[in-house]
Amino acid sequence: MLSAFADLSTPLVADACLRSGVPLRAAPSGITAVVPGQRIAGRALPARHYGSVDVFLEAFGHAEPGDVLVVDNGGRTDEACVGDLAVLEAESAGLAGLAVWGLHRDSAELVEIGLPVFSYGSYPPGPVRLDEREPEALVSSRFGPHLVSAEDIVLADADGVLFVAAAHTEEVLATARRILETEREQARRIRSGDSLRSQTAFDDYLARRAADPSYSFRQHLRRIGGAIEE
16 A cells, blocks of 8 residues: 555645545544654554553454554643553554554654554553553554544645544545646656746636636636646
């Protein structure tokens, strides 16, 4: 999965979801990699955190190589829910990385381990609570407004984290690659002196919009084969 995502980006995939009519599910803004530049692509392995690492250890017991642990800590900013030992164990279990709706700690150790971890940032204290576990603890993770399960693929890079239903991933990545090719050609032409306004027949768009106020730039781009908005 990581190789299929290698030449793409989450913005391209987000645009491809819109183009393909696939639900766009992005993690809340602010989720970033502990080590800048790291990327993740793999099947979601959900785990809801209740104050103890045991839920992660249990999840690792049925993980498949390349899975991504998706940690639901409710977006809390009053505790770190993932540290070096959990990440080392994830690496040992063959996981491709972790996406955490919350905070991490042991930053220096995580950098040394090298397994990609995406979170809101670091915070020294771990949890001091132990909440009642839900039946869905290993079935799905909440991540912002989204519910993520093993039926989803996690894609993450410097721009953020996306969740795409596995059943649609091949279609979405293929569409993202077509958008990439179009945008690369558009960028090449801009550098050669052919402005984006010229490439997108912007004057024609303005004329059509004047005649029909409902005519949108997105409609115009679809008509001419542009890709800058989706």
